[in-house]
Amino acid sequence: MHVCAGCSCLCDDIEVEIRDGSVSKVYNACRRGAGIFLNTGSSRAEPKIDGDNADFEKAVKGAQEIIQSSDSLVIYGLDTVTLEAQELAIKLAEKKEAYIDDNSTFCLGDFVEMILRKDIPSTTLEEVKNNAYVIFYWGTDPYHSLSRHLSRYTYYPRGGKRQRGYEEDRFLVVLDVRKTHTAKLAKKNARFLKVDSDEEVMRGFIDALEGRSPKVFQKDIPRILKEMEKGGFNVIFGGLGLKYGLKGDYSILKEMIRKMNERSEVYFIPAGCHPNMRGFNELLFEKTGYVNKYSFKDQTSSDEFAFHRLLEDGKVDAALIIGSDPLNSLPLQYARKLADINTVVVDPRETFTGKIAKVVLPSSIAGIEGGGTMIGADGTRIRLKPVFEREINDEYVLKRLLEVI
Ligand code: SF4
Structure with a gap:
């Protein structure tokens, strides 16, 4: 098995076939990852x-x-x-x-810095797969940017405490300024919130947690919070849309996550590509x-x-x-x-x-051509296993x- 370094998922289940000294077939990778292996020799x-x-x-x-x-x-x-x-x-x-x-x-250095400074709690994709119930994608469209995120690590896989399949055992929440491809997946046991202002939505969550009626998404926010309490272990994946939506002031994000953690476990993982x-x-x-x-x-x-x-x-x-x-x-x-x-x-x-x-x-x-170590967006260290x-x-x-x- 090899590791794909095509994005911060660092998928470690990649198999390849070699013919005439180059990669002729790739298994398990997404299209982008397969392209990297198959085109090793081009544009050098x-x-x-x-x-x-x-x-x-x-x-x-x-x-x-x-x-x-x-x-x-x-x-x-x-x-x-x-x-x-x-x-x-x-x-x-x-x-x-x-x-x-x-x-x-x-990109998402600000989020990583908050995690390293322990301003917000974080977890690993392995923990998400095994435990997470409510999964937020906030300002990110992993369907395109992190192609195997949903299928291998978060929403679709069964694992640990989540054995009943995504339609029963996960609750998907997608927040974005437009209906992205990821948002289109939010059907049963899910919510898509079309965001005008990230701060306003976070204020809504904080209001609801403090017993006031949220000013936006009056029905959705209380329902999502109820699901979070039911699930016990929840995760927010934050992307570039969230970073730029907050314009460099993350105090409300920290406050919201802190308040959410008074009711259930809530972790934050950057949804970055590199x-x-x-x-x-x-x-x-x-x-x-x-x-x-x-x-x-x-x-x-x-x-x-x-x-x-x-x-x-x-x-x-x-x-x-x-x-x-x-x-x-x-x-x-x-x-x-x-x-x-x-x-x-x-x-x-x-x-x-x-x-x-x-x-x-x-x-x-x-x-592909050299070993070494990388750290995925969730902080997991992965040893690369080169083909050549x-x-x-x-x-x-x-x-x-x-x-x-
Ligand atoms: S999701 Fe990322 S790491 Fe995984 S195969 Fe695709 S490009 Fe490679």
């Missing part, structure tokens, strides 16, 4: 200097020179690479007194007490040190991008600034950012870059 990055193919050693030298001569370096990406590679990147940032940031600044985003957050938190946008020079985290802000404010002269494609994912006005500074890209695949980088260093695909072994991986490249510092 080549070592490059200034856009031209180069010898790997020359490209390493070029990258070493950029890192060595930089007075203000940022390291960015890292959510698709292993803990072992992330650790080396953090070490490099520390030695260079550099900035370090990942996608969690835009396979090892939580791993990066945990490692940086252990080292610095912060989960992202950190400056080793200033010894603190700040919005000013978010990757896009550093580019916007012209604070960096070099960028080391590992396992990420900011030119494809960030607004163009920030991302195009990468072309004005010395950018080094480390990635197994060709990327848009690689096309404007000074140096490109190819690496291996985590989980490739000598040049993120760890190897980062060790080479560390040689000159």
Whole structure:
């Protein structure tokens, strides 16, 4: 069995068939996961200097020179690479007194930080499968973003105390601004709440818990709370819609979860996509007490040190991008600034950012061509079981870059 590192579910039941040295069949994975295994050989990055193919050693030298001569370096990406590679990147940032940031600044880093600070209780997907009765999906559409979440880990599987099937033994609550595909599953033993304001809905839950009539969803909220008491063990999966709906103020979310826990057990798990985003957050938190946008020079985290802000404010002269494609994912006005500074890209695949980088260093695909460890969105550590072994991986490249510092 292999592990798919296609998203933060990190499914560990993947089986493959190999023919002529490549993966010819994949079992158990979703379409995205299967695609990663089946297309291992396509769009692979080549070592490059200034856009031209180069010898790997020359490209390493070029990258070493950029890192060595930089007075203000940022390291960015890292959510698709292993803990072992992330650790080396953090070490490099520390030695260079550099900035370090990942996608969690835009994504669900705030939720992970609340869990690590023990502001909100969390649990694992295994516990959810075995115990959870009311399952909230709040501001997230796992039907698309985390394809096996519902089928393997939460709503549909039977497990532990939940043996009678989802129509009797689970209660699904989907909250979103529109009727998503996940919301369409909310039929029997379920509720879909179309949200205008997340804060208003949370206030409604708090009002009902304190014996007042909620101002919104007057029938649905009391029914959901009754089901939660009946089930005893409940979970909220919070996604990007929830994060942006709350506009950075999570006090009401914490208050609602605290109040809910006076009646039944209620846990929160981030519903994020990047396979090892939580791993990066945990490692940086252990080292610095912060989960992202950190400056080793200033010894603190700040919005000013978010990757896009550093580019916007012209604070960096070099960028080391590992396992990420900011030119494809960030607004163009920030991302195009990468072309004005010395950018080094480390990635197994060709990327848009690689096309404007000074140096490109190819690496291996985590989980397929290299082992190591990742941490899923629920905090579970998973050992990767690669199909092939490739000598040049993120760890190897980062060790080479560390040689000159
Ligand atoms: S749900 Fe995620 S981890 Fe599981 S097979 Fe699909 S992409 Fe891979």
